[in-house]
Structures are given as structure tokens and as C-alpha cells.
Amino acid sequence: MLKKFIFLSLLFCALFACTFKKEKKVDLHHKKEKKVNKLFGYNLDNFKVIKQTVKSGETFGTILDHFHVWTPKIYKIANTVKPNFDVTRLRAGNNYTILAAKDSTKKAEVFIYQHDLVNYSIINFKDSIYTQKIKKKVTTKTKKAAGIITSSLSKSLNQKHINPSVASELSEIYAWSIDFFRLQKNDKFKVIYEQRYINDTVPVGIGKVKAAYFEHVGKPFYAFNYVPDSITGISEYYDDKTNNLRRAFLKAPLKFSRISSRYNLKRKIKLYGRVKPHLGTDFAAPIGSPIMSTANGQVIASKYRGGNGNYVKIRHNATYTTQYLHMKKRKVKVGQYVKQGDIIGWVGMTGNTSGPHVCYRFWKNGRQVDPLKQKLPAAKGMKKEIQEKYLTYIAPIKKELDAIAY
Numbered sequence: 001m002l003k004k005f006i007f008l009s010l011l012f013c014a015l016f017a018c019t020f021k022k023e024k025k026v027d028l029h030h031k032k033e034k035k036v037n038k039l040f041g042y043n044l045d046n047f048k049v050i051k052q053t054v055k056s057g058e059t060f061g062t063i064l065d066h067f068h069v070w071t072p073k074i075y076k077i078a079n080t081v082k083p084n085f086d087v088t089r090l091r092a093g094n095n096y097t098i099l100a101a102k103d104s105t106k107k108a109e110v111f112i113y114q115h116d117l118v119n120y121s122i123i124n125f126k127d128s129i130y131t132q133k134i135k136k137k138v139t140t141k142t143k144k145a146a147g148i149i150t151s152s153l154s155k156s157l158n159q160k161h162i163n164p165s166v167a168s169e170l171s172e173i174y175a176w177s178i179d180f181f182r183l184q185k186n187d188k189f190k191v192i193y194e195q196r197y198i199n200d201t202v203p204v205g206i207g208k209v210k211a212a213y214f215e216h217v218g219k220p221f222y223a224f225n226y227v228p229d230s231i232t233g234i235s236e237y238y239d240d241k242t243n244n245l246r247r248a249f250l251k252a253p254l255k256f257s258r259i260s261s262r263y264n265l266k267r268k269i270k271l272y273g274r275v276k277p278h279l280g281t282d283f284a285a286p287i288g289s290p291i292m293s294t295a296n297g298q299v300i301a302s303k304y305r306g307g308n309g310n311y312v313k314i315r316h317n318a319t320y321t322t323q324y325l326h327m328k329k330r331k332v333k334v335g336q337y338v339k340q341g342d343i344i345g346w347v348g349m350t351g352n353t354s355g356p357h358v359c360y361r362f363w364k365n366g367r368q369v370d371p372l373k374q375k376l377p378a379a380k381g382m383k384k385e386i387q388e389k390y391l392t393y394i395a396p397i398k399k400e401l402d403a404i405a406y
Contacts, residue, residue: 331346
């Protein structure tokens, strides 16, 4: 009898344990959460998701029309979001995503446009219309590179799978020191730069070049990025002797252009039909070409006025001021500090002009002069009182740079 009782007790315990284990497994299964497929806060499981690329000649209107949004609504959307997102500026080749209703209408409700790998614009027009700009989180990692020139800098970088933007940055940094069209075989370079990523893996261009070394025809050229004035926050590149690597003024406010009309005090202007001094230098270029500030300075005017059209005026110091006329659009505001080479607007035909160009005007001591005939100064040198601080700052960076193997 006792044996039978013990056997039944063990059997009961075994059955209970199995049942508990099974229930536990079921509970764990129920606790496992279903992964939600999201994009910028939208649950994609609630929509029909269409990913496309803007085709040549395609517009915002034709895209939405294809997804059952009718013309009056399209106009309303475009006008409502224009202050934040001009839908007429969609670029062929850029990606977009449509979130459409899952019902029988399959009507578009959200438009997500990818400007680049980092920046997105979202228009939600399911009920009310609103837009938002999204910037993906970008992380920065410091990278090092070095090489010996065999034919060109870009080819040497490409062979080492280094971002081609590095070559462009180096050519800008050394623009006044090295002729990159005449690099010699066995010239050498080293560089410490910032590589930008999204999701820690997808490269999205480079940040600043922190330091560089170039050996051209046996002569060494160092470059270190440094901010000499905390008020302006503008960085410069100096060598290992505190010398500035650039000149005070660029030769032109456009990278690719031609002079269509020079400074001329006796020029007859067709537009006026009489002799009228032309106090600027005209650089012709296609509409939309970026206009650069030719030197560091502070914006003292940015507005539209009469024959000047859209223009920007920059004070560089007590001696020099420059002005840029006939812009299609201005990018800077009064009071803003700009760096040499910064884009301040785009070429247009506003004001009195017969063709797309920028009229570049140049003041010296309050008098307009011909910039092409000026003996312009070298870039402002580093103040003596900060030179010791600078040399202390670059010492470990120089040591790190020198230690990079080719």
C-alpha cells in the first residue's frame, strides 16, 4: 500500500512539473513582443508603403496625382508647406516614400522626401496638412590617412579607399601654397580628418580636416585647423610656424565663371544708353551658381533694392568692404559672420541686368576700386598673444601626424 502511494505521488509530481513547464513556455511566448516596423514615428504596418525615385521631368504634382491625390488638394499642400519645403525643387534621382491608405482607395497620406542621406522632409496630409524636417543622427569618427603620390592625389586616395572629399579639402587648404595640378611623383601626404556616419556604418561625407602634412618637391607643408577668435568662431589653417595658409581675398566670388564686364569709369552701358561708370566687375555664370564671400567678414546688408536686385554687402575690416549684386536668392543675414569661401547666395538676374551674373563691387577706405588691380594683403596673421597657446595646442597633433606611416 505504501509503495502504491509513493508511486502515485511521484507520478502526480511529474505530471504537475510537465504542466507547469508547458504553461511557463506559453507565458514566455505570450510575453515576447512583436517588433514594430517604424519610419520617423510612423508604424509602416498601418500603411501601404511605396518607395520610389524622382524621375527626370517628374514633379510633386504628378507623383501625388499617380497616388490618387487630386489637383486642388495638391495645390493646397504645396502652398501650405512652402515656407518650410518648396516642393517645386524636387531633384531627379532623389528618393521618396509614399505612405498610402491600406483600404481600397490606396490614397497617399504621407510624402517623405530624402534630400540626402541625412536630411528628410515629411509632409502629412491625411487630415490637416503639416510638414517637418528630420535630420538623422550623425556620428563622427577621427580617421587617418597617408600616401605617396604616383600620378594624382585623388588616385592615391582612391587606391586606399579614402573618401574623395579629402582630396578636395586638401586642395582648398593648400590653395595658396601648392599647385595641385603640378604634383610631383613621390610627393607625400598625411591627414587627420573627421569621417561622418549615420547608424555608425554608413559614410555621409567628411567633417573638418584637423591637420595635414604635404611634402611637395621635398619641401614640407603643415596645416592645422584652429579657431583664433572665439567671438567669430571661424577656423583657419595655420602652419607649424603660426603662418596663415591663405590670402586675404579670393580672386573671384564664383568658382567657375568668366569676366563679362570689367570695372570701367568710362563704359557706355546699353541698359542706360549713355556713358555711366561701371564700378563693379561682372562675373557671368548660370543662374543658381553659388556665390562665395571672397574673404572673412560680417554681413552689413542683405536685402533687395532697385537696380541692385538681391544683394549682400560684407565688411571685412576697417579698410575693405565687398558687395555682391543681382542674386537670385540670398543665404545670409545682417550681423552674420562669414568665412572666405562660404556661400552667401546664388547667381540670378534681379534688378537691372541683361543676363545672369554677379556684379562684384570692392571698397577700399570707403572708395570703390577695381579689385583686379589691387595689391591685396596676405591673410591676417596670428596675434602674438595667442601664438604660444596655438603652438601648445598643435604639439600633440603634430606628434600624432608625424607618427602616421605612409
